[in-house]
Amino acid sequence: MAIIEVENLVKTYKILQKQDGLIGYFKNLVRPKYKELTAVKGINFNIEEGELVGYIGENGAGKSTTIKMLTGLLTPTSGKIVVNGIVPYEKRIENNKSIGAVFGQKTQLWWDLPVIESFRLIKQMYKLPDGEYRKNLKKFTQILELEELLDKQVKNLSLGQKMRCEIAATFLHNPKIVYLDEPTIGLDVFVKENIRKFIKDINREKKTTVILTTHDLKDIEDVCNRIILLDQGEIIYDGDKQKFKDIYGKYVFAELVVSNKNGKLSDTITLNGCEIVEETEKSIKIKFNHEETTIMQILNTISNHCVVEDIHMREAELEDILKEIYKGAHKC
Amino acid sequence: MLRTIFALAKMHLNEHNIYKSNFYLFSFNRLIEVVVYIFVWQAIYYQTGDAGGFTLSQMITYYILVVSINPIVLWGINEDMGHSIRTGRINKELLNPISYFKYYFGMNLGEIAFAVIVGIAVFVVCAIFWGVTLPVSFLNFIIFLVLILLGIPITFFLQMIAGTVGFYSGSIWGIQILRKAVISIFAGVIAPITLFPAWFQALSNYLPFQELIYTPINIWIGEFDMSQIVFVLIKQVIWIVILYIIAKKFFEHAVKKITINGG
Amino acid sequence: MTKVLDNIRLYGSFLKTSLKEMLVYRLDCIVGMTSQMVTQAVEIIFIWIVFQNTENLAGWNFMQIMLLYGITLLSVGIADFCFDALYDIGPKYIREGDFDKILLRPVHPLLSIIGGSKEFTSLGYFLLGLIITIIMLVKLAIPITIFLILKIVFFSIVGALIIGGINTICSISSFWTYRSNEFIWSVYQIYTFAQYPIDIYNGFIKFLITVILPFAFVAYFPTMNYLGWDIYLIYLSPIVAIVLWIIAVKVWNLALNKYRSTGN
Numbered sequence A: 001m002a003i004i005e006v007e008n009l010v011k012t013y014k015i016l017q018k019q020d021g022l023i024g025y026f027k028n029l030v031r032p033k034y035k036e037l038t039a040v041k042g043i044n045f046n047i048e049e050g051e052l053v054g055y056i057g058e059n060g061a062g063k064s065t066t067i068k069m070l071t072g073l074l075t076p077t078s079g080k081i082v083v084n085g086i087v088p089y090e091k092r093i094e095n096n097k098s099i100g101a102v103f104g105q106k107t108q109l110w111w112d113l114p115v116i117e118s119f120r121l122i123k124q125m126y127k128l129p130d131g132e133y134r135k136n137l138k139k140f141t142q143i144l145e146l147e148e149l150l151d152k153q154v155k156n157l158s159l160g161q162k163m164r165c166e167i168a169a170t171f172l173h174n175p176k177i178v179y180l181d182e183p184t185i186g187l188d189v190f191v192k193e194n195i196r197k198f199i200k201d202i203n204r205e206k207k208t209t210v211i212l213t214t215h216d217l218k219d220i221e222d223v224c225n226r227i228i229l230l231d232q233g234e235i236i237y238d239g240d241k242q243k244f245k246d247i248y249g250k251y252v253f254a255e256l257v258v259s260n261k262n263g264k265l266s267d268t269i270t271l272n273g274c275e276i277v278e279e280t281e282k283s284i285k286i287k288f289n290h291e292e293t294t295i296m297q298i299l300n301t302i303s304n305h306c307v308v309e310d311i312h313m314r315e316a317e318l319e320d321i322l323k324e325i326y327k328g329a330h331k332c
Numbered sequence B: 001m002l003r004t005i006f007a008l009a010k011m012h013l014n015e016h017n018i019y020k021s022n023f024y025l026f027s028f029n030r031l032i033e034v035v036v037y038i039f040v041w042q043a044i045y046y047q048t049g050d051a052g053g054f055t056l057s058q059m060i061t062y063y064i065l066v067v068s069i070n071p072i073v074l075w076g077i078n079e080d081m082g083h084s085i086r087t088g089r090i091n092k093e094l095l096n097p098i099s100y101f102k103y104y105f106g107m108n109l110g111e112i113a114f115a116v117i118v119g120i121a122v123f124v125v126c127a128i129f130w131g132v133t134l135p136v137s138f139l140n141f142i143i144f145l146v147l148i149l150l151g152i153p154i155t156f157f158l159q160m161i162a163g164t165v166g167f168y169s170g171s172i173w174g175i176q177i178l179r180k181a182v183i184s185i186f187a188g189v190i191a192p193i194t195l196f197p198a199w200f201q202a203l204s205n206y207l208p209f210q211e212l213i214y215t216p217i218n219i220w221i222g223e224f225d226m227s228q229i230v231f232v233l234i235k236q237v238i239w240i241v242i243l244y245i246i247a248k249k250f251f252e253h254a255v256k257k258i259t260i261n262g263g
Numbered sequence C: 001m002t003k004v005l006d007n008i009r010l011y012g013s014f015l016k017t018s019l020k021e022m023l024v025y026r027l028d029c030i031v032g033m034t035s036q037m038v039t040q041a042v043e044i045i046f047i048w049i050v051f052q053n054t055e056n057l058a059g060w061n062f063m064q065i066m067l068l069y070g071i072t073l074l075s076v077g078i079a080d081f082c083f084d085a086l087y088d089i090g091p092k093y094i095r096e097g098d099f100d101k102i103l104l105r106p107v108h109p110l111l112s113i114i115g116g117s118k119e120f121t122s123l124g125y126f127l128l129g130l131i132i133t134i135i136m137l138v139k140l141a142i143p144i145t146i147f148l149i150l151k152i153v154f155f156s157i158v159g160a161l162i163i164g165g166i167n168t169i170c171s172i173s174s175f176w177t178y179r180s181n182e183f184i185w186s187v188y189q190i191y192t193f194a195q196y197p198i199d200i201y202n203g204f205i206k207f208l209i210t211v212i213l214p215f216a217f218v219a220y221f222p223t224m225n226y227l228g229w230d231i232y233l234i235y236l237s238p239i240v241a242i243v244l245w246i247i248a249v250k251v252w253n254l255a256l257n258k259y260r261s262t263g264n
Helices: A021-030 A063-071 A092-096 A115-125 A130-144 A159-171 A189-206 A217-223 A241-248 A295-302 A318-327 B002-018 B020-048 B056-074 B078-087 B100-130 B138-169 B173-186 B198-206 B214-221 B226-261 C002-024 C026-053 C062-096 C099-104 C109-116 C120-139 C146-175 C180-195 C203-212 C220-226 C233-262
Strands: A004-016 A034-047 A052-057 A078-083 A099-103 A177-181 A209-213 A226-231 A234-240 A251-259 A274-279 A283-289 A307-315
Touching: A004 A063, A034 A063, A034 A234, A052 A063, A052 A189, A052 A217, A063 A078, A063 A099, A063 A177, A063 A209, A099 A159, A115 A159, A115 B002, A130 A159, A130 A189, A159 A177, A159 A189, A189 A209, A189 A217, A209 A217, A217 A318, A226 A241, A226 A318, A234 A241, A241 A318, A251 A295, A283 A295, A295 A307, B002 B020, B002 B100, B020 B056, B020 B100, B020 C026, B020 C180, B056 B100, B056 B138, B056 B173, B056 B214, B078 B100, B078 B138, B078 B173, B100 B138, B100 B226, B138 B173, B138 B214, B138 B226, B173 C026, C002 C109, C026 C062, C026 C120, C062 C099, C062 C109, C062 C120, C062 C146, C062 C180, C062 C220, C099 C109, C109 C233, C146 C180, C146 C220, C146 C233, C180 C203, C220 C233
Parallel strands: A052 A209, A052 A226, A099 A177, A177 A209
Antiparallel strands: A004 A034, A004 A078, A226 A234, A251 A283, A251 A307, A274 A283
């Protein structure tokens, strides 16, 4: 049985329409005008225990709204959510016992107190057995490099240090499901990698289900094995990450270093299944579909017009694919 | 559950302990307040030979007890609640495995522990400076303590009601200034209730506020008609239930509003 | 002199910006003002109760004490309006690190901070003070002449400057602890003494509120002048204000230099 079941989930907000000026302000008080905005438009998905799911989409696609509904912080307008056998918005506190959540840079740690005191409170609140607590603390301290931080007041920590502690706090009580809403925002590369490694390690060991929304697609690339792609409140892809790349990422990027070039190539030649993205005196950037053409065919054509000195090739990454999708190149 | 609440109380108290200066400043502020009251009533007593129907030493004891108990009644977690709403931290607190009420009740107990420490310090300093009359009997002292304890849930629920207003208005400080002012007037912080007009006294008899400060002090100095004690105790318990229901329903309504239209 | 005028003009433009900011939060502002007026009711009730028990307090009757109270609120209202930002130095500027940004501005940091934010809700104090003052002047049959009005306006501002000066001196504690707001507020609390006739106190408190923290010059001595009891002490108020501000700027600069050199 799936640990998270979502069926025909819809969320519509009422938004107060602001009216300008002093008169508008009083109008708002007397007879407020609302307009409706549907953030999530009837989505369906099931998540199995132990999955690492990347929940992605542009700003305003409805990611945070979904996460808030899954945690019980928002009530759906219609549709069904069952998390771990519980309807979260009906039995919020019951649901809270088996989940953990990170919302951006907002912290649950107590600002004025040493980090370890917040951890002890979590142990107490979730009734975590002593042995389990000590085992987790030791492990987390090691992976997330918290040794030096535990006795520091939270207010004296840097953002990266604070987020590492926050992540540890979120996983401390062995939650079955963890929602991470932009956990790496504003962090440097090393901290990001550290956190990604931590998530993967814990998932492997404890089969913790993780749902991750992020703007940094490297997070997804590195951590997740499944992608749910949301666009304007609707799911446009749901499935395996590699398959996603295979379906939508059929093209390859190549940069050619050239010399003795005569004029603009894009004006003079036509290439089947290949597009010239950028062109200067010394270099040509191309993008081609490897099912329709090969690099040899392209080189054959191009070398008639100039001397190719070097080639750099790379496969399309998630970011490239998403850019294509948002531009409307692929219809899903 | 109790252990979690105590853990929260301890953490909140620890937050105060980080700032030792808080203790001195807060105690100092209490002292200034009592000094003004004492000098004014001394002046009245020397001029008229009467201090509002009390002896001067009773009146001095009254105000010393007022400023000592006052922090227990007025301080609390309203600022923390306001901060939690303003910064969106509330979202994280709603995801705790214990209810928002219990979470804040625990913190409130920590605040009260701090208030008791300040109160005792102020009491001792004042006792050295002006002298206080001791409770008229041990039994009176016990009843004094019982009423103070019964006041804790009452002031807590009042804070939750005031704090919940912040869910709607976005700002909590205006409403909590109001809360403090109302308690100050009705609890007898400004002056013993007997010095207020008759209609006010009649009204005050049915409200829970005078038992927060005025009645316990009267029991301490032996000016309270003990035949009333059963009425007072029952009244307080009824008010605890009423305020609990109001606070809970109001809070649930507010949370529903948040969960329907976002925080 | 041109430097002083420049600074005043600068202060004016700060004021305009924060007024615009306030208009955004109109509702909060109205709630705040009302609540503060209710808080004042607590003090007025105490004064009322006192005079239910005595005809006069050290020679002052109810209306005279209320006049003192009204005059006090005028100065307090102006002072809270103008100098509220001093409370923010520790918790807001130093703690959040904004203070270093202020040091980069081509303006004296003290002016930058004082001009930075305005507590418009304290206008509630001022309004209440104005109403009480007018009612009490009429009831006490004190002729409201142009000269009296000018005197009240001038000495209310002077009084606000005295409060502001004392607050500014206390605000240097911000350089050591970001919870300085509580210290400033604690010292400000001592003002309560100056709301009642100074004759009811012992020598120590008298000395405290006339010499160490000259709060008595804010409203107490001016009110005695308006009542015709003491003509001359009022004219010490401007001198007190000037001396306080000279001290305030001096110690502030000293503390600032120390803060800069240690880098904190």
